[in-house]
Amino acid sequence: MSSRLLPLLSLLLVTVLPPAAAIWPAPQSYTKGNTTLYLNQNIKVTYNGASVCWSHPSSTENGCCLNEELSNENLIHQQLPYTYGYSPSGASSKEIVQAGVSRALAGIFDSKFVPWVLHKPNSKFEPDVYAGQNWLKTLEIVQTAEDKPSAFKPLDNEVNESYNLTISTGGDVKLSAVSSIGILRGLETFTQLFYQHSTGTSWYTPYAPVSIQDAPKFPHRGIMLDTARHFFPVEDILRTIDAMAWSKLNRLHVHVTDSQSWPLVIPALPELSEKGAHHPSETYSPADIERIQKYGMHRGVEVYFEIDMPGHIGVVSLSHPELIVAYNEQPYYWWCAQPPCGAFKLNNTAVDNFLGKLFDDLLPRLAPYSAYFHTGGDELNKNDSMLDDGIRSNSSEVLQPLLQQFIDTQHSRVRKAGLTPAVWEEIPLDWNVTIGKDTVVQAWLGDESIKKLTGMGHKVIDSNYNFWYLDCGRGQWLSWENGEAFKTGYPFNDWCNPVKSWRLIYSHDPTAGLTPEEAKLVLGGEVAVWSETIDAMTLDTLVWPRASAAGEVLWSGRIDPATGQNRSQIEATPRLNEFRERMVKRGVRASPIQMTFCVQGEAWECEYVM
Template sequence: MRSPLHILHFLSLVSALWPQPISYEHGSVVLFIKKDVQFYWYEAGARNVGSVADQHPDQQPFTFASNSNTGPNAQETLKLRKRYTESSFDDVNDWDVEEGVSGHDIIDYAIKSSWRTLFRWNLYPWKFHPRNWDEPSPQDQTTGVSEIHIRLLHADPSNVAKPLAGEVDESYILKLDEGGKATISANSSVGIARGLTSFTQLFYKHSDEKHVYTPYAPVTIHDAPKFQHRGINLDVSRNWFTVADIKRQVDALAYNKMNRFHLHVTDSQSWPLEIPALPELAAKGAYRPDLVYTPRDLKHIQRYAAIQGVEMITELDMPGHTSSIFYSQPELIAAFNIQPNWDTYCAEPPCGTLKLNSSAVDAFLDTLFDDLLPRISPYSSYFHTGGDEVNKNAYNLDDTVKSNDSAVLQPLMQKFVDRNHDRVRAAGLTPVVWEEMLLEWNVTLGSDVIVQSWQSDEAVASIVEKGYKALVGNYNYWYLDCGKGQWLDIDPSISAQQYPYYDYCAPFHNWRLAYSVDPYAGVPAENQHLVIGGEAHMWNEQTDPVNVDRMIWPRGSAVAEVLWSGPKDAEGRNRSQIDASPRLSEMRERLVLLGVGAEPIQMPYCTMDGMQCQLGYTGN
């Protein structure tokens, strides 16, 4: 019989794991894992639960100490909180009942989700081996993964599910020894969730559909994210997405170790968000009265994200991009749906902006924020007030202003932003704005405000030079809607000059371009600490539930690795696409098995035979 310590020649060409950890060492020992593997969850100061018969032999308090400079590094006496057996994973989870999310909720969900990923949605890796490869035989198994220890080294902060950037430690240490004992240690429940995600990526399904194994033991991973804010922005106003469509993106975000989900929920074209205090807003402003997100839907999505260590940031864009309000309260909107020369007054039709010097608008926003923000604050520490693409010409048609003169408009915009941000702070939230408010309108922002950039690397440098924290997302690289061609119809009179009908941000931004981004580009070293992360953006003029998955993924995964692992490798070089390509292909397969319709980046010929599809590769 062949020993499980035998160094097998069928090892995958890929060493798994996306995004790339800081430190990852692995061997070539095969270990199988069975559905009845037990998870033991320990935490500092926890009371042992269950009967003595249910407890593991090492249930007595123990001390864990890390010798790593990265990741969990405290010495704590830990006690068993909970033991999970196979029957534990059949529990009906009532996580959507309570208000808010605790660290305990996050760990419980992560353990159960990891078990399901391992045994229900795992990957048979034929695409990553040569033809007629020799996969490991379960009959050769003498040792398997026998137990998984989850070690939470510190009590979670109260805001663990809704932190400000940098307030929760997402680092973790993962170890799997040749004897089959796995440990995942972290300083927070979110770190535990990240470690469990990596654990699932070490395992593959056997062709017999009954067995699961890793070919990588022993494993030691020390890991932590480079950037504090790592997200995707999804526009759900230009096209309608069901709650299930949105949750699927959250699942993909979490599996890529992203931690922010930006929901751009209202815009000019529709207002799908129900506001009970303003019932006609969605009833008339949505595309149809039934295409709305109810308060229960909003809570469900926010909680579903938070329980996976993903904080949802809700955006109501204003004062521009608000023409959908006209359908319920036309007196609040200036320059509504100007035709045919709409491009004089807005970035895209239908035009419309909140009036800038209106007491009625002020009262409307009081009601809106008083209704909505208390339903945001249990799940997030942020609220996005928009502020992009405000066209000054629209205020020529605003009967409260009647001017497009910056000298007239700027003080009014300052007052508008100040009032909104005071409302946001009063609800215990931190404001987020688009870059134009700072860089084009010269609004003086509070020192707490996060400024989201989208137009250029130079804009990021300007934001941090002024002392503000910045989010990157240059449309030339991280706008995922670019390259599909013009969505506007072209009149024959200008058709020839528009040919071949490119959109404004063409070409299509492939994963390699997204992967090449350095969030610090052009930012002096002394200001780089203010670049707290970034987001890729999915604007949806031409995207709906049919194609949204493949539009975001796996290009969003490329962004995720830049933001988790950083743009440079350990030697300070740009990260290698040669290294990334097979790992990203594997991540794509795993996303598909999780129910996400991610598109392929290469054909199996390339991933099966290693170095067959490189261009200009010299082997160095």
């Protein structure tokens, strides 16, 4: 009988209870009340005591004054609500904060977000706008320390992203942080406390008083985007950066070239993209790269680049065939993981000169906005050097010293440009190449790799393919001939099937099975967007909100400090539903994770409890 009473009881409850406050990722500490406060354009914003001019591009109003500089600035993504932003040429903390305030407030006013949970069929929880409105009066922003020059291109652990946010029942908001990046994080949290009233005339939070103390668990929280197997237009990358900032993700790792294409325009070597891009329209100019990096910097998202080598570089053969072995060799699986094959010749002066020229052009342009440069190093096939006239061997004993020298040379160039190298795990683990203590190693082959790498003292980024590869599980890109080949391929699943659902992604702890000493070396993680079967059409739906699920693990931690236990799907699901709805309203085509019935109802109706 209890099972039959429970629904009735709960139906009664949902008609009177306000919704849970859905902040994603969850703050470290969070208390709230149930007083409703309203927000409009009259809120007075200060930053370290001075008035902040914030601007609302869709109207002539703004927070304190008509500011020529702001109103003339480049409005990006004008067709999308909320995703516009300001790109001042400099990077002053004031400008960063001012633009952040503008995005946060304009976002609340423009996103028209009335969540499902507030207007379900059998409940009308919403404050009565006609019963008197108490208004937010001030948003007082205090930054407690001056930003270091590295604040906008930090190494992991180099910037303090923590913040404190309080809203008093009297209508005063206080946001304090050590860095301007921390202030951006707090502004995003502030945004997520507000709804538009369904009357369409008011914005409010029903949660005052609010007190939040927050800080990230891991400093490196990212997405790796492969722009070589499919090209992604600049606008799609900027939109991705917006959604990353909403999820408090802070690293966009662009895997910008691979054997399939070279979209990156290198003025000193124009033939690379002329011959190697899929099409002249599918290239990133130096101005595009700077635009992407600046856009990220303004949102606390550091954009860094990878040129994968010495494997995964076949495309260079189209312009420089003398530098490459095994280009598009067949059958491809003898020579590499995926067509077209192709690797740099090791121990080759021409290759070294080429890379000198490439890095001299590229790295000084990236360094103002990046702390890292990734030199790749995954899946190098030993057989390739069998075809290299200068080597003719697939013996590790022969190849290892050559690879060591290759990495040493390139990494010293990276360091000379003021950047810190990153590599895939195969470089130290499979090839026993010695790398610098500064070098970050990206692990993708699982927990065991992380254990080994941290055991060796390496700093690690976790991209465990069993959990955090977003491309997996939707079928192969390869075509099978009828007959025996067909039988071999059937049922045509890809190598990392199945799809990693948000629940699986959310269940993964990058430090699982590590000692405390080892765990300290895990800087964070990146979900991977390999693009064999992903392009601009599918980017949003495949990345969001799954990347946000990893985002919460990386920001809030797998363990919930309130319980000391793993975070619970039951607690997370309604928050992720609401966050996903908010993303859609902000112009990102995020996938639904539950049917509307579950989103509208109390979570228990769509839960499995034993």
